[in-house]
Amino acid sequence: MHSRARRLATTLTAAGLAAGSLSSAAGATAPSNVVARNATTPAEQAVLFWTPDRLRQVTGSAPPDGRRVTLPGTVGRVFFTLPRTDPRDPRNWRSCSATSVRSKHRDLVATSAHCVYDTRRNAFYDNWVFMPSYQNGKNPPYGVYAARTFNAHEGFAVTEDYDYDYAFVNVHNGVKVSWQKTGRSWRGQVRNAGRLGDNVGGQGFTWNRSAKLDVFAFGYPAGGPAMKHCSGRTRPMPEAKKYNAQEHIGLACSFTAGGGPFLSGYKSASRTGYLVGVGSVAWDTDGDGRDDRISSPYFNGETYKIYKAAANRWTGNIP
Template sequence: MKKTSRGPLTVLIAVLLAVAAGAGGATAASGGPGGAGGAGGARAVSDGAGTASAALTDSGGARAADRAAAADTVRAYWTPERMRRAEYQGGGLSRGAMEHVRRQVADPTGEPGSVPPAAASSSGPPAAAVEIPTRVGRIFYVDPFDGKDKACDGNPLNSGSRRLVVTSGSCVFSRAAHTWMNNWVFIPGYFRGSAPYGKFVGDWGYTFNAWIDDGNMNYDFGLATTHPNESGQRLVDRVGGDGFAWNQPKEVFVSANGYSVNGQIPSGCGGYTRSASFGGIELPCAPSDGGLSRGGRWLMNIDPDTSLGYVNGVTSIHQPSGWLQSPYVNTEFRDFFYRVADS
């Protein structure tokens, strides 16, 4: 895998998250604008050199028919039974990674700013009963480290492409296998095997080099672009997308939403964040169902009429003490978002 190495501030903009499934899961194939690679490879785009934007492919092909067929294969892979049995993506940081994190401080690096949320524009009721906030969703994928079906949380972000999901870096990149997750799909409103708004298959995945190389919790943050659902609807068109905020105060009221680590039931917490020892932010959260999975949104400034708000963090770690922890979103994350926003 070729990647840039300009320190922890460099963004590695990476690989197809979902392609045609083979025995035991999908195989990643790289390609797309500006470059191509062999099956199982990944293409890195250097800082400032633009973004990778398309090409869910079959064996490196870029035809629309190939991409559509590959997305259909991934949707078919994720049956209700597979989704119900997928394991929570847990695991903490290594001692070396924690020592590296402790030497860093994440603070505002400029003026506060934000991208506004957007309401859904596609009509039609959900295909199944919805038990959680519409945009909160479950991510499913095959972990290349052990070949197992696993799950994380995610949330749509408003952007130019209207197809962006925000989650943690650990939900797009397997550090154990040092490669990208396979058979990746996002299902907003997921509940006990249902996909009420359709299945949005992953296209490209994005995270920071500092997460890939060091497991640095200050950069455990990921984005993914998605293909339209079975009805041809883009993600934000179908369910809406929250805004994105950076350089905000470290003490702010947020609502953290996602799924229980002990099952598939919706869960959430609300409260004021504070600075965390590793440099990010943390939130007291001790629901009786075991806490929240990785990747779930932290939402601030929620409009009570629309339920739309601004993502200000994502769940990276759920500490046994009952605190959720997230990277602090500063100017680096803003720049990262804008590199991907129109992809």
């Protein structure tokens, strides 16, 4: 077993600290291993790029998840376009899952690094927006939040190491869009919807926990339009050489890999828990051609450094 994987397998009772309180992020300065870049697409341009037609073309339609579990309003869809490409070409449109997470300024989204950074083009994505509680192409009830600052670990952005496949995105205040269609053209009018955390709250953040935790995983698998969930106990995963990943935790779940949160201590009454992972790699462990597990990088002190650097940033209203 690789040394990093061995270290994870033996860290089953490490002391965890719930870093959801604002004081834990106060006064943070960015450490050297944080890759922080401002979005290149102007915020309002990114919001208005995602017309109802484009959203439906990306996601299609599907029934919502069963209501055995109350779905969290913090979780939603991320939409973006590949950098240095023609954004009008649907072949360059992508989407992922993400969640609002607690921060000093209530403006932070957690997802996978591969949902913010293109390792082929060595650039962060364009037209990046977050839509909490997205459902079937409808106007998101809590507004649309455009990226201001991407925060990732240099281990992913520089060396493509999926043990660092997590990212935290500071977003502008949200906007609600009133769309009108004339012929084939859409026109949108925007109004301020306020801060993300004020509208949907945020999940707590924790790290250095046991690798064996009971969690709920939420997301929009296979790029679908409806939120789904899985639940189960995580365990250390074997090395995934394709992704240079040796410190992943996974659970039985047929999700595709796309940034959705792993939440421990999730309570349906409050729809909150603690973020302990994000969907990073999908696994076919029995070789039947179908994904049956989803894994996340193990959240450790390196993860906390990126979170802390992001959790203290202020973004403000769309300029």
